[in-house]
């Protein structure tokens with residue numbers, strides 16, 4: 001096979017097993033995924049299937065029991081600023097302003113290599129990218145949820161990570177704020193050509209933003225079920241896409257996958273119910 005020189009991240013056949021009071025729980029089994037530089041990947045799947053666990057393994061927050069995560073040819077063993085994460089619930093320090101929250105990250109990564117003036121310019125540049133320059137001296141309690149999420153994204157971008165890990169970044173926002181952040185994300189990735197892995201539950205969000213959608217099977221022992229290419233040209237305009245046949249097709253492919261998985265779960269549940277009823281009947285007869 002030809003070597004893939006564009007590949008930045010290799011999630012290579014990973015298993016993740018958690019110890020629980022009831023014994024070992026295998027969350028992921030043989031998850032294998034290669035991501036190219038500049039790609040926007042979404043991970044979608046039913047609740048609890050293991051989407052965040054994949055992201056946490058890439059972040060170096062969760063150990064793998066088998067296989068490994070290789071970023072730029074190096075195995076990931078711990079968290080690092082080259083993998084910046086944004087969570088659903090903004091994790092800003094409440095006593096610091098938006099500017100100071102970003103400054104913390106910039107100091108950590110560039111404290112030794114950039115002058116104070118360069119760091120200031122860089123912090124302001126990143127806050128401008130997410131349209132938060134007007135409120136940079138406000139504390140988290142003085143800004144909306146969407147604005148906090150923008151600051152979280154600025155903080156992640158300011159570290160100039162090789163890869164941006166977004167765990168349902170817009171999940172807690174109302175529909176309008178969510179759309180506006182999705183648009184900002186598309187502008188930013190077009191400008192910076194970031195590599196992104198985003199966990200989402202939202203099919204439209206996944207199709208709008210992604211180059212590929214990774215659809216995961218249900219857990220336990222969840223794995224990559226199907227991968228869907230989204231061949232929509234960029235820039236993408238959400239309103240223009242509503243009736244675009246490629247958009248409609250991609251959307252229905254993801255929905256089909258999710259419904260099929262759901263039907264399987266329901267069939268298994270029904271099967272368990274029937275077995276339980278049969279057991280009960282047998283024990284009565286006995």
Ligand SMILES: Nc1ncnc2c1ncn2[C@@H]1O[C@H](COP(=O)(O)OP(=O)(O)OP(=O)(O)O)[C@@H](O)[C@H]1O
Nearest residue numbers: 018020025027046047048049050051052053054219
């Ligand atoms: N630290 C842990 N210890 C034990 N089990 C865990 C741990 N973390 C996750 N799990 C289990 O692993 C499975 C996958 O969890 P994960 O959070 O990755 O799913 P998810 O697809 O991101 O869920 P959601 O969509 O609801 O956020 C779940 O069954 C969860 O209960």
